[in-house]
Amino acid sequence: xxxxxxxxxxxxxxxxxxxxxxxxxxxxxxxxxxxxxxxxxxxxxxxxxxxxxxxxxxxxxxxxxxxxxxxxxxxxxxxxxxxxxxxxxxxxxxxxxxxxxxxxxxxxxxxxxxxxxxxxxxxxxxxxxxxxxxxxxxxxxxxxxxxxxxxxxxxxxxxxxxxxxxxxxxxxxxxxxxxxxxxxxxxxxxxxxxxxxxxxxxxxxxxxxxxxxxxxxxxxxxxxxxxxxxxxxxxxxxxxxxxxxxxxxxxxxxxxxxxxxxxxxxxxxxxxxxxxxxxxxxxxxxxxxxxxxxxxxxxxxxxxxxxxxx
Numbered sequence: 295x296x297x298x299x300x301x302x303x304x305x306x307x308x309x310x311x312x313x314x315x316x317x318x319x320x321x322x323x324x325x326x327x328x329x330x331x332x333x334x335x336x337x338x339x340x341x342x343x344x345x346x347x348x349x350x351x352x353x354x355x356x357x358x359x360x361x362x363x364x365x366x367x368x369x370x371x372x373x374x375x376x377x378x379x380x381x382x383x384x385x386x387x388x389x390x391x392x393x394x395x396x397x398x399x400x401x402x403x404x405x406x407x408x409x410x411x412x413x414x415x416x417x418x419x420x421x422x423x424x425x426x427x428x429x430x431x432x433x434x435x436x437x438x439x440x441x442x443x444x445x446x447x448x449x450x451x452x453x454x455x456x457x458x459x460x461x462x463x464x465x466x467x468x469x470x471x472x473x474x475x476x477x478x479x480x481x482x483x484x485x486x487x488x489x490x491x492x493x494x495x496x497x498x499x500x501x502x503x504x505x506x507x508x509x510x511x512x513x514x515x516x517x518x519x520x521x522x523x524x525x526x527x528x529x530x531x532x533x534x535x536x537x538x539x540x541x542x543x544x545x546x547x548x549x550x551x552x553x554x555x556x557x558x559x560x561x562x563x564x565x566x567x568x569x570x571x572x573x574x575x576x577x578x579x580x581x582x583x584x585x586x587x588x589x590x591x592x593x594x595x596x597x598x599x600x601x602x603x604x
Contacts, residue, residue: 297342297404301396303389304346304353310389311585313339314397319390329356333363343407345400347368347392354416354516366407368400411505414476414522421469426552428465429519432458473498484507486591487602491555500549500591510597515592519544521585545584552584562587 296315304324309332312319320335322328336344344360344367346353352367361367368486375392378399386389411419432455439451473479479501486497500507506518516522520540555562562583569579594601 297399298339299400300336300339300341300344301393301398302344302346302353302356303393303396304349305353305389308389309484310393312340312390312393312397314394314401317394318600319393321390324352324356329359331358332366333360334533336360336365337363342366343368343400343404345396345405347372347375347396347443350552357501358413358416361409368405368407370396370399370405374403375567378402393532402571408506415502417478418469418472418498420500421465421472422499423523424460425465425469426576427460428462428482432462469498472492473475482595483600485600487585489555489591489600490559491551491587491592493554496547496551499534499543503541503547504544507592510590510592514594517584519548519588521545521581521588548584548588549580552580554581555578 298316299314299408299543303312306323309322309324309331310319310329311322322332344365344369346357346369348369348371357367357369367494375396379385379395382395382398384588426586435451435455435458439448439455442451443492473483482501483494483497486500487494488493504515504518507515509520513522517541520542524538552562556566557563565586566583569582570576574582590601
């Protein structure tokens with residue numbers, strides 16, 4: 295039995311909508327009035343899945359508005375949509391065509407709708423994203439400072455680094471107020487930080503970028519973070535396993551946590567040593583440590599119990 299799926303291609307000014315399998319297509323503006331009309335029209339269709347392609351943040355407001363209207367919303371990975379379009383031979387690319395491809399992709403794969411982050415979680419994610427941007431700018435300026443020999447330019451770089459550091463301190467204070475001001479987040483941060491290797495920045499990154507932590511199984515949470523290995527093999531040939539996809543920011547934070555944990559967390563340090571001694575390459579062992587760290591954090595939030603080394 296065919297299910298009804300809706301694909302929405304999001305752009306700055308409008309939303310192109312396609313319905314599968316009926317082939318119905320229409321356009322609404324990406325503003326409050328347009329989203330209200332879209333929600334009313336989709337409720338009349340009673341779709342099984344409403345899929346939007348992640349589009350650099352433009353999809354956030356639309357997804358939140360449709361979720362508030364109690365529609366089964368899911369945000370899908372653009373890379374998967376492009377691969378699906380190639381698989382079905384769809385080479386042309388326009389906004390209406392993209393919407394139809396998204397609808398067909400949702401019908402073929404049936405992605406599971408998950409609760410979208412609430413407004414407070416989105417705010418924390420924006421604050422953490424801005425923090426990463428400032429840290430990256432400071433790192434870039436410090437690299438320039440090492441190469442520059444002209445005194446005037448070195449002073450200019452020093453002033454900019456000082457200003458960025460001031461902004462970073464202010465932003466850290468805002469993030470601290472946001473997290474510590476919420477009893478739920480404060481408790482979760484304390485649970486995460488009980489694990490040796492997890493500091494405030496990593497804990498808050500996980501709170502902002504992986505709100506599903508503690509609510510999914512270990513395989514699902516590893517897949518969301520892009521730490522679930524996938525195997526390549528054909529006939530007698532056995533390729534190496536790889537990781538990929540998922541949420542890059544989360545995976546990066548977990549790699550940093552794994553590198554710290556290998557020095558300060560006795561359990562994960564022993565786990566890493568055992569893998570290397572068994573002949574695993576160090577990078578493979580590091581990935582395994584990051585995955586084990588993630589599943590440990592997932593269990594800690596699930597059970598509401600702090601880290602216990604035993």
